[in-house]
Amino acid sequence: MTIKTTFALALTAAVGLAACDGTTNKATPERLEALRTEGINPDRRAKEDQRFANTLARANSIAEVNADFGQSAVDNPANAALPDLLQNALERNTDIGRAAQNINRADAERLNAIFGYLPQVSANFTRTQVRSRVISSDNAVFQLGTATYGVTTMGATVTQPLVNVSRIFAIQTATTARTIAEVRYIAAVQKAIFDTTDTYLAAAASKMRMQEYQTRGASLGRQAATEMGLADSGLASDQARRALLSEQGQVQSDYALEAANYAQLLGRLSALTGTAISGVGAVSAPGGISGTEGRMSVAQAVALAEKNNPEILAIAMSVVEADLARKGAMAADFGPVVDAFANIERETRGGSRFGGGSKTQEMTAGVQVTIPLFNARGDGLRTLNANVDLRSAVVDYHATRRELETRIAMTLERMKQLSTASGQLSQAYRAAQANVQSERDLVASGQSNDLVLAARQRLASQLQVQAEVQRVEYLRAWNELQYLTGALNTNALR
Template sequence: MVLLLIFCAPLTAIGEDLLYFYTHARTFDANLKRSEYEHDASREILKQAYSKLLPEVSAYAQHVNTRDRIVSSDNTLFAKGTTYYPTDSYSVSLVQPLFDYSSFVGVSKAKKELLLSDARYDAERKKLVLHVAGAYFNVLAAQNNHHSFMAEAAAVREHFELVKGRYNMGLAPVTDFLDAKARMLSVNADVIASENMLDDAIQALYKISGQMGQNFADLSPEMVLARPEPASPEAWTEMALAQNLEVLAMKHGVEVAAKEVSRLKGDHYPVVTLEGRHSWDDTEGTAFGGGSEVRKEELIVNVSVPVFKGGNTNSRVRQAASLLQAEREQLREKELAVKREVRVSYLGVLSAMSRADALKQTVEAQKTAVEAKREGFDSGLNTSLMVMDAERDYHYAKRDYAAARYDYIIQMFRLEHAAGKLSDTDLTYINQFLEQS
């Protein structure tokens, strides 16, 4: 993994960490299970294609009871009357294709379809890594947001009680009292809203993993961020075009469509089969007397030459050719999208790094500002509103700093996913830097 996180020392994750939810998601996520069943089903495609080149054996048996009634006959040897007799017939035939161009191409197409299925399944597994990480860090961000609002609410409530006491003693103006009360009601509403957002984030993680979670491990505060390696969006783009699983799947899809065009063109060519047939008919009588037992062995070469099918073959070839062009355009569109995704994610990593560095200093500065505003309020230099604004800005900075750290991880995961490098080992690497708060 090229995700570079530098810590003073690795920490051991405890409780409901990233790997905990990912492990459950691998057996719970509906999209992955659907993809797995589709992948298993695709294993039969090649067997079905080969079956059209193998011998086809069929057996036939029949027993007939016949009643013949002679009403009249010019032959004086056969009198009028009714005759009953059984007939037993058996046959076994074997048909072996000698030349069937469409079936031969069908095998080649089936092999390409297997590669397509493998790429799609691998892409879905890689998506699960990204989805679990995204959902998990969304929970951490919502949890941090909620805890921050609760801390702000506690600080504002404490300040409100202080202002209220001073107001009751006539030491603070009514504006300070009303400002403190309004701010307390506002932040209480923010606490409720943030709690709902946290619940929604937990539900999103549950949808993927089947686990609700209560005690989430958080990123270590000692985390230091580093630039992606290689330090060039062009290098990442080159990797993505060569390794991105969705791009690879679409390339295989183009190859499958091309094989389908060739397969349908084969309907213009003759089909040659070799047929061996053994039959036995045993008739124990006839209307005119006497029975027979006939055994027959036949070796037949069949040549079927399509001459005209009402234009159906040409129409299907034209249809498949158009679908092939559509697949190529879809591939081109996907490559452009991947290039954009790589660039956006790469710049997102750098942006998250810059924000985190700046916000870390902002948090320290805002903490000092709060202390200064409180001292100024105690000495009568600052108003109550100035103190609460400082408290709000301090908690905003803490929330934004935590969010920037989470965003760095997610943007780096997106970058690696776009480049086709993301795997569950990346989760293991990040997981060692999670700890219980």
């Protein structure tokens, strides 16, 4: 090869590389500015929208998904009951639906792994046109060789793996992955139940606080009006009325903030259950849950979680899956592979250099043994990555278990503190109620007035609602403990 030729080839290669680089840098500032201001091209958007509509309209398994999850949000009454919402969550929660599809995917991947050990059958057909002309030859017969003819080749190949340990491990790995998908489906169901219940309880507590703010605000408004009447008659000063109006304004502000929080909780509850929710109903706690934190230690709760919590089960099985994948990688890197094969081919030539055509049939059968020695596939050793993946899976298991232990300990401590707070509030409420009754007797005997009585009633009402909210918070903590230990179900708060 001459220097000129070499230079020409190098120049051509450089131009080609420059052109390839240009094709990967089409996001020019002008194009990006047009996307920001005008969006996607309307014609292309219309085509993609039509393809999307056609895909959803197919009468296959997609239709079942559309029937389950494609409906509009179903309205619920203003005081939606928790059992009904839990049932809606089981039927319409998208995380549960996605987990179910993951089971289908795991089934398909296991079937494909099994196919890896079944016969591999393929057929081929080739049609070519040959123009043959002998340029030069010292063979007198070949000097006559000029022909144009067609060639048709048909064949079939069958390969049956006899010994392939890596594919056996692939089947075992896929079987374990299918079990993991099933466990993660259970985890998705329990997570949806927990989130729905927890959000419902939080909304119920928010509703209680809103009602208490309304009651307190109305009482302050009536008392301020009374104070204004007394001020007009010279029996009181405007200072007391302004103080009452100031407190009323604070209560109204608290009500507005709580209403915003309540609306946000209803929105989250709607998303979890696939239903339009305008309000929640009353909450009743199951019998026998009080004092759970005293009857169960952290160690007992952790033992239950390790046995029943689906997230722990799934991450433990992931360690097994990673170990099987490591063994499969070792077999692929170092294990011999034995395949039986058979090949049949029929060739029809319409002519030849010598003028005549031919039909031939050839059959080949045998056994092939492949022994990987070093870097047989040209991509290194899979075992190296598989070893790291296994250690990472073990780290994930310990991290998940440690997090679970921490959450269980914190939840039990939270339940203990909430029990104490609820007891203190109950005592304070009973004392406030006694004061209300004493003040009512004083009013009846003319030794007090309705203004003082109203203040004592507001305090008693406030303490009562706070005690109810604390009970709901305890119920939320108990619900979380059930979720963490794997004992949560749809009947827990019926």
